[in-house]
Every structure is written in structure tokens, then in C-alpha cells.
Amino acid sequence: NGDIIVILKDLEHEVEISVSDNGPGIPKDIQNKIFSPNFTTKSTGMGLGLAISKNIVESSGVTIRFTTSEKGTTFFVTLKK
Numbered sequence: 001n002g003d004i005i006v007i008l009k010d011l012e013h014e015v016e017i018s019v020s021d022n023g024p025g026i027p028k029d030i031q032n033k034i035f036s037p038n039f040t041t042k043s044t045g046m047g048l049g050l051a052i053s054k055n056i057v058e059s060s061g062v063t064i065r066f067t068t069s070e071k072g073t074t075f076f077v078t079l080k081k
Contacts, residue, residue, distance in 0.1 A: 001022075002021065003022045005018075005019070005021075006018070006020075007020075014079060014080055014081060015081060016076055016079075017076070018076050018077075019075045020072055022072040023072055024070060025068040025069050025070050025071065025072060034050055057077060062080075063076075064076065064078075
């Protein structure tokens with residue numbers, strides 16, 4: 001079963017949104033490519049989703065990052081208050 005967990009944390013000077021799954025994680029050899037335009041692991045699609053998302057959030061002064069393991073991946077979006 002696939003699980004998605006969304007958590008909102010109210011930190012002292014920031015708000016952090018995390019989105020986690022319980023999938024197999026992102027392989028080490030592609031971790032540095034996932035935010036690159038035109039990168040995809042699928043047979044269809046343009047590979048623009050994460051690249052566009054990162055560009056939009058970072059142009060607004062927001063950060064996006066991830067952690068991953070064989071037990072799942074978590075993306076973090078951090079906004080200043």
C-alpha cells in the first residue's frame with residue numbers, strides 16, 4: 001500500500017510543509033538530477049514537473065529539498081513567516 005503523509009510545522013521564523021511517501025526511495029545515481037529540466041524516469045512525459053516546481057518556489061524566496069531512503073522520500077518546502 002502506498003501512503004502519503006503531509007505535515008505542516010509552525011517553526012519560530014518559518015513554516016515547513018513536508019510530503020512523505022513510503023516508496024522505495026530515489027536511487028543515489030539520480031538524486032542530483034531530479035530537479036533538472038527534461039529529466040524523467042518514465043517512458044512518457046517531459047520531465048518538467050519538479051524543475052518547474054523548484055523554479056516557482058525558489059523565485060518566491062522559498063526553499064525545497066528532499067531526503068530519501070529505501071523506506072521512502074520526503075520533500076520539504078520551507079517558507080519564511
